Amino acid sequence: MLVSSALLWLGAAAGSLAASWIVPGTVWKDTSGNTIDAHGGMVYLRGTTYYWIGQSASNAETPYMYKSTDLLNWTPLGAQASIQYMWRPKIAKPNGSFWIYGQVNRLVQPLVSTQMEGGYATKGAAVNVPPNSLTYSDTGMFQDPGDGAWYLLTSADHNTIQVNLIGSDGTLGARKNYITSGAYEAPGMFKVGTTYFIIVSAKTGWRSNPNKMFWADGISGSFNGPYDIAPEAENTYNSQNTFELTITGSQATTYIYMGDSWDSTGGPSSTYIWLPMAVSTSAHTVTLQYHAMWKVDTTTGVVSVPSSKKRYEAEDAVITGRAAVTECNDCISKRSVHQIDSGSQVTFNNITGTGEPQWISLHYTVSNVTAGEAHIFVNDQLVPTNISDMNSRAGCHKTVPVELVLKADDSNTIKFGAVGSEDFEIHFDGIEIFEDA
Template identity: 60%
Template sequence: MMYSSTDLLNWKNLGPQAPSVKGYWRPKIAKPNGQFWLYGQQDRYVLSLQSPQLVGTYSTAKKVHIPPSDYSYSDTGMFHDDATDTWYLLTSADHNTIQINKLNSDGSVGDRVSTLTGGAYEAPGIFKADGVYFLIVSGKTGWRANPNKVFWSNSIAGPWKGGSNIAPEADKTYGSQNTFELTINGTQKTTYIYMGDAWDSKGSTGSTYVWLPMKVDTSGKTVTLDYHKQWKIDVKTGVVSHP
């Protein structure tokens, strides 16, 4: 299913986009050329779907075997670097490597440009602030939430440094796991939003989301979630408010 919004509060259901595809996890949209692409997890691999228009019927392109070693991958993420107009596919592997691959102009997955190793990480997401790349990842603890961490680099190619928690450790990222970071370039300020999945292992309606604005310190290379039970953002100005 695809949804659209003009204010991040009210959402319109645009209907199913690929009715024949079942069990498609964490889909992400990219536009590396004139076509629109969806990349999502299916059967421990990435399945790519293609459509000539953003809203419409997506057809299966192919199952992606990510170089160099064709491991099974999961937890797809997407990052668009507007400085170079380049799209990157983010994946986490069963061999505990976060991998960043450039998307080619034809929608195929190119060679890897960067990796994050040294920990059991998954659910990668990247955003850029003042020229600094921030990579947020979750630990691998199954359905149980954990303290998500942030790494940083001055280049998409790494190396990645840091590894601090984005929220108090005891709160375990407020019961969520990272999936995407959204940048709002407002007229008054730029706001970065953490978007996390609040998984329910039973698959009930309790599987919702935790979205929070982030406090970003590019000089100190830190990112922390600004937690409030209720908050909203003016998508035109970028200003966040809460009761």
């Protein structure tokens, strides 16, 4: 997650713990220790505080809000309105009030409050999308940094991505632009220099796909595209676009892709994929920069990744079963343990812990992500059933961070194994422990 407040295992006490990294795919926790439940949303900066609003899947899709000053530690603010089944809520401030716009029964439903936190009530009836009275799905929001104007983005009927101006009275106004070159949804817009970029998803239900980018020279200019923002095989790192956040720092400007990894119901395995983007206005490219763990300094705008504290190679561990050490050109030591199946195990002894939650990366690949799972025992306790319960990127990427609590000495044992079909196997490179900050 942002950095999950922590998956606490081995009898460690649950509670409020500071987050130190954004970890795409892990279970993100708020400062109260509960799973963050704000899907299809956005982040809005007011003063030095960031507000994250999204639909709460565990509360009948009611708009829920969290706040943070560092994009890491999120304080829950709870439900913002009594309305239910509002999908992809977004925040705007077109006048002196605060507005939430979301999709209810495929119509735009505005909510309004005199304060940022709470008190939102419906403002008039839900409306169709101008100019053709279209229904829609997948709300997006954009404020032009040039003139401050607010725009609602929708995936309207007839495969039309629309950009509509929000009036100073909060009503949905004229259409300023649209895209009709494909079946797209989940629009999000951001601006770099004089170039406007829109990121969209294909319509594949809740299953992820290669999200695309379009660009234009003006808010009403012709959109060019589509263009890839990540390798097609990654399916946008198993996520769908919800919002693009710009961090304007003293040393750098960082553009952040915010996506949902949805499990069809918004259940516990629905996580968040946030990644910095490399943007070129001259080449008209947007590229997601994948980091298994990262963070951005909200003051300077500088992105950083963690430093390795210690690495344990799989070939130096105790190996049982069919698994065997073989050459590996892509591995740091040029060797790894291959053919780990349900009858094999790799055991690391004398692992040094801190007694506090710490991030550990498991470096491995699987033969088929749908045919099996990796799991670990820490000091002979199963943590938890499968690695994918802690990180939805498990098996999909070579580096899989998980947060564990190890004993504060060098007597810890981590056993790595597999469960799956007869032909399922894992190739395991090793584990890595990171510095805390």
